[in-house]
Amino acid sequence: MSFLPHRASYRKNTKSDKEEWLLYHRDGKLQLIRIANFVPPNWWDFFMKQNSIFNPNQQQNDVSSKIVTGLERVSEVFKVLLWEKAKLVGLSPIQIQLLIFIAYHKEELCNVSHLAREFNITKPTVSDAVKVLVKKRMLVKDYSPTDNRSYIIQLSSLGEKLVNDANDFAIPLKNQIDSFTQTEKESVFKTLSELIYKLNRIGILTVQRTCFGCKFHQRNGSTDYCNLLEKELLSQDIRIDCPEYKEDINIEQKTI
Numbered sequence: 001m002s003f004l005p006h007r008a009s010y011r012k013n014t015k016s017d018k019e020e021w022l023l024y025h026r027d028g029k030l031q032l033i034r035i036a037n038f039v040p041p042n043w044w045d046f047f048m049k050q051n052s053i054f055n056p057n058q059q060q061n062d063v064s065s066k067i068v069t070g071l072e073r074v075s076e077v078f079k080v081l082l083w084e085k086a087k088l089v090g091l092s093p094i095q096i097q098l099l100i101f102i103a104y105h106k107e108e109l110c111n112v113s114h115l116a117r118e119f120n121i122t123k124p125t126v127s128d129a130v131k132v133l134v135k136k137r138m139l140v141k142d143y144s145p146t147d148n149r150s151y152i153i154q155l156s157s158l159g160e161k162l163v164n165d166a167n168d169f170a171i172p173l174k175n176q177i178d179s180f181t182q183t184e185k186e187s188v189f190k191t192l193s194e195l196i197y198k199l200n201r202i203g204i205l206t207v208q209r210t211c212f213g214c215k216f217h218q219r220n221g222s223t224d225y226c227n228l229l230e231k232e233l234l235s236q237d238i239r240i241d242c243p244e245y246k247e248d249i250n251i252e253q254k255t256i
């Protein structure tokens, strides 16, 4: 039964109660029913619901909404694969993510503050996860000689073994991506790398290490150039997590 948009209501105060009546249209007939505590329709909410990215009817006419919904589905794949691996190795998903990140990134990024920004979690959450992994002898803390409160986090040999066992969790996703043609992959990658940069620029994605935000990156007309590697960057050469990345402090003047 649909009450919208063919409906009208009126309210009558009696001695004992408020009466609210609803007139609605069903099967070609008008019907009147009495309802208590009828809440008048909020047309703004109704409008927002109709235009929601997640409303399948709205998606029919809007490719951007379809892409957002698709990205949401892919993020679920990532979550599922990570959970499966976590169950297998007896760690939590974030513990696996921390171990893998530490295995492949330089020391200056392996501290509690950066890890919290990287994974959009609080510092106490990182500290707790690190504490557990130290207890399990997978991580070691290397304290600063000048400040005994600050430390960098390193993998132990047991941690390295765990990373070897766990870092294949995304292979099912990569296998599917491998099945696309090179041109298709390059087109998706171009869009994805620019999207990551734009999300970072508006503050949603706190950390990114793509060429577009790097001080060595230069846009010459429609081509990209790396002043560190001294080479032109084709679309497929743009890096998404570059070890040489240095944040560009003059980013405001840059247009991608």
Ligand code: SF4
Binding pocket: 209, 210, 211, 212, 214, 215, 216, 217, 218, 225, 226, 227, 228, 229, 239, 242, 243, 244, 245, 246
């Ligand atoms: S240093 Fe790395 S991130 Fe920066 S422009 Fe060169 S390739 Fe890109």
